[in-house]
Amino acid sequence: MKWADILEKSIHIHAQQLTKTENGKKVYYYDTCTKNEKGISQDGREFPLTKKIAELLAEIKSLQEELHIDSEFIFCHEDGDWIKTNAYETFLRRLCQSKGFQVTNNHALRMSLNSNVLLPMGVSVADRAAMLGHSIQTNLMFYSFAQKDYLDNVRELLDSQYKTSQGTLGGPQNVIHFPKKESPELLISQQF
Secondary structure: OEHHHEOOOEEEEOOEEEEEEEOOEEEEEEEOOOHHHOOOOOOOEEEEOOHHHHHHHHHHHHHHHHOOOOOOEOOEOOOOOEOOHHHHHHHHHHHHHHOOOOOOOHHHHHHHHHHHHHHHHOOOHHHHHHHHOOOHHHHHHHHOOOOOOHHHHHHHHHHHHHOOOOOOOOOHHHOOOOOOOOOHHHHHHHHO
16 A cells, blocks of 8 residues: 555555566566456545544554655555565464464455454445455355354344333334235136
8 A cells, every 4th residue: 555545534445566477586566456356447446544544544654754764655664665465464474373363364354354343333235345345245255254142142132122112123013914915826726
């Protein structure tokens, strides 16, 4: 990410760091497409710039200024060069392990954000998919999982409805009677 990607209310995610081999060496390069755009830029996506993210970014910017780091990249070394994905992945894995988390890669963190934060908050599947940069189907199939304590959560929700003065969701006052439809087989047999 570059500082230019930080907008007033969002983060513009529209590029990625990729590698290729040149003369037998791994070379990192800046690609103007996200992973899900598959080489054809569609101007990426936006992620909300929350107060906490804005505070963290301000802290990073302040530290860069204090260290006289001049870089277009948010995550960079002291010489201003961007941090390579393999260094990021190694750091992330070690950090998660040191905290006792089973989550050890970026993909798992994205699943956790979707399932443990956004889904319980009631963020719609369309919004979650847009933020994470994939289709609704992909979000539901690969990123949305029940919480370990889902039974407790569901029980609390159902019990909270029972305590209301209006009764439970399934109380008699909430029952809708639908007209009965006869099966086609029964209608045919009645005609003869």
